[in-house]
Amino acid sequence: MGKITGFMEFERIEEGYQPPAERLKHYREFVIGLDDAQAKVQGARCMDCGTPFCNNGCPINNIIPDFNDLVYRGDWKNAIAVLHSTNNFPEFTGRICPAPCEAACTLNINDDPVGIKSIEHAIIDRAWAEGWVVPQPPKAKTGKKVAVVGSGPAGLAAAQQLARAGHDVTVFEKNDRIGGLLRYGIPDFKMEKWLIDRRIEQMQAEGVTFRTRVLVGALPDGSKVTNDARDAVSPEQLRAEFDAVLLCGGAEQPRDLPVPGRELDGIHFAMEFLPQQNKVNAGDKLKKQISAAGKHVVVIGGGDTGSDCVGTSNRHGAASVTQFEVMPQPPAQENKPLTWPYWPLKLRTSSSHEEGCQREFAIATKAFVGKNGKVTAVRTVHVEMKDGKLVEIPGTEKEYKADLVLLAMGFVSPIASVLDAFGVEKDARGNAKATTELVGGYATNVPKVFAAGDMRRGQSLVVWAIREGRQAARAVDEFLMGHSVLPR
Ligand SMILES: Cc1cc2nc3c(=O)[nH]c(=O)nc-3n(C[C@H](O)[C@H](O)[C@H](O)COP(=O)(O)OP(=O)(O)OC[C@H]3O[C@@H](n4cnc5c(N)ncnc54)[C@H](O)[C@@H]3O)c2cc1C
Numbered sequence: 001m002g003k004i005t006g007f008m009e010f011e012r013i014e015e016g017y018q019p020p021a022e023r024l025k026h027y028r029e030f031v032i033g034l035d036d037a038q039a040k041v042q043g044a045r046c047m048d049c050g051t052p053f054c055n056n057g058c059p060i061n062n063i064i065p066d067f068n069d070l071v072y073r074g075d076w077k078n079a080i081a082v083l084h085s086t087n088n089f090p091e092f093t094g095r096i097c098p099a100p101c102e103a104a105c106t107l108n109i110n111d112d113p114v115g116i117k118s119i120e121h122a123i124i125d126r127a128w129a130e131g132w133v134v135p136q137p138p139k140a141k142t143g144k145k146v147a148v149v150g151s152g153p154a155g156l157a158a159a160q161q162l163a164r165a166g167h168d169v170t171v172f173e174k175n176d177r178i179g180g181l182l183r184y185g186i187p188d189f190k191m192e193k194w195l196i197d198r199r200i201e202q203m204q205a206e207g208v209t210f211r212t213r214v215l216v217g218a219l220p221d222g223s224k225v226t227n228d229a230r231d232a233v234s235p236e237q238l239r240a241e242f243d244a245v246l247l248c249g250g251a252e253q254p255r256d257l258p259v260p261g262r263e264l265d266g267i268h269f270a271m272e273f274l275p276q277q278n279k280v281n282a283g284d285k286l287k288k289q290i291s292a293a294g295k296h297v298v299v300i301g302g303g304d305t306g307s308d309c310v311g312t313s314n315r316h317g318a319a320s321v322t323q324f325e326v327m328p329q330p331p332a333q334e335n336k337p338l339t340w341p342y343w344p345l346k347l348r349t350s351s352s353h354e355e356g357c358q359r360e361f362a363i364a365t366k367a368f369v370g371k372n373g374k375v376t377a378v379r380t381v382h383v384e385m386k387d388g389k390l391v392e393i394p395g396t397e398k399e400y401k402a403d404l405v406l407l408a409m410g411f412v413s414p415i416a417s418v419l420d421a422f423g424v425e426k427d428a429r430g431n432a433k434a435t436t437e438l439v440g441g442y443a444t445n446v447p448k449v450f451a452a453g454d455m456r457r458g459q460s461l462v463v464w465a466i467r468e469g470r471q472a473a474r475a476v477d478e479f480l481m482g483h484s485v486l487p488r
C-alpha cells in the first residue's frame, strides 16, 4: 500500500495548466501531467483501504490501490498491466474522465482525494513512451465475424476485446474518421486526436478492420447529425454477412429549444459547431465554418458540451461568451458527510470557464430575437425552484446580445431511424432496449443484434462507454462460442 504514513505526509498535487492567455492561442492540449516523482508521491498517499470505494466509484472498476502502490514503488511496467486489465484506453480516461473515483476516495471524506486520474494519465503516457503498449493479436482465430456499428469508445473497446478473443471484427463508421465523440465533439484542447490514431494502428495490427464513411441504415431527412457517409449498408446485409452485430451508434439526437425565433440564422446545435473545429484542426478545408470570431456568443446549456463550446468560442476570438444554465447555481462545496462516496452536486468550473465566460444560472430562454433573418439577441427570464418545479420570476425578463447561439442542452436519445431499421425495441427514453445482466445482457430483441454505450444507456461518459463496450464484447463472445474468457 503506497507509504503507510503517506496520506498524512503528502499533499495532493494537481496537474498543471498552461496559463489561459497562452493556451487560448492554440487548440492543443495544455495540461502538464505529473512527472514520475510527483506521481510517486501521489501513489504514496493511497491508504489501500480494506474496502476501496474508488474501485467501485470507477465505472470500469480500475484496480486503483494496486496501481497506486506500483507507481509508488516505481514498477511502472506492472502498473500499466494492472491498468490495462480493466481499461482499454487509459490515455482517454486519464485526460477526460471526470474521475468519479476521486469523489469516492476515502481520503476525500476529510482531505483532498488521491489524484487517481493524474496517476492513470502518467502511467499510460509512460507506457507508450517506453514502447510497452504493443498489439496483442489472438493466438487462435474463431472464424466468427462480428460487425460493430459506431467507432466511439464503446465500439472501440468492444472491437478490441472481440478481436483479442479471435473474432474477425469490422467496425462501420459513418464519419470520415474513427473515434465517435472522441474525434468529433470533444475539443482537441481536451484530447488530441493522434491518441486515437495510435490506438487504431494497434487495433489494426490485432486484426480489426475499420470501414469509414459507411452509414448503416439511414438518417432522417434534414438530419444535422455529423455524417460523412458515401456508402450505406442495410441492417439485412449486416445480419446476413456477420455472425453478430453490436450497435454502438451513440446518442446523437440533440435536445432542441423550440421557442419563437428558433429558425433565425446564427443558432446552431453544439454538435454542428464543435466537429467543424475538430476537422479544421485535422487540416481539412471546410467550405464554410461556423465562426465565433468577433461575435457575442450565447451558449445554452451548462454542462460539458456547453463548456467545450465556451473554450472553442474563446479560441475563435469571440467578443463575449455567456453560458446559460436553467438550474440554480449549485453550492461551491458539497456536504461531504451527505454525499460521499457518490458524485456530488457542486459548482464545477472548467478550464474553459477560466478562460473567460459569464455564467448565468436559473435562467430560461423565452425567445430568440432577430433582424433580417439573423439572431441578434436572446430573450430570457430568471426562474426559481418551487415545489420541485422551475417557475418564472416576474419582472426578471432580460435580453442578451447574441450573434451566435449554441444549443448545448444534451442529447435526448439515439437516432431512432437507425434502431428502427434493425427493428430494435426501444426503452421509454428511446434508447436501444437491452439489459446489462450477466446472462443475456446487451442482447436486443432482434436475434444476434446487441447494443452498448450511449446507444443503450443514453448520453453518458467515455468511461461508461468503455465499460459497456467491454461487457458487450463478453456477451457477444459468449453468444458466439457458448463461453467466454473475456473479463466483464
Ligand atoms: C461535446 C462533448 C463533450 C464531451 N466531453 C466528455 C468528457 O470530457 N468526458 C467524458 O467522459 N465524456 C464526455 N462526453 C460524453 C462522451 O463523449 C460519450 O458519452 C461517449 O463518447 C459515448 O460513446 P459511444 O461509443 O457510446 O458513442 P459515440 O462516441 O457517440 O460514438 C458513436 C459513433 O457511432 C457512429 N454512428 C452512429 N450511427 C451510425 C450508423 N447508423 N452507421 C455508422 N456509424 C454510426 C457515429 O458517427 C459515432 O462516431 C462528451 C460529449 C460531447 C457531445
Ligand code: SF4
Pocket (backbone or CB within 6 Å): 057, 058, 059, 060, 061, 062, 064, 093, 094, 097, 098, 099, 100, 101, 102, 116, 117, 120, 463
Ligand atoms: S477511468 Fe475515470 S473513474 Fe476510473 S480510475 Fe480513471 S479517472 Fe477514475
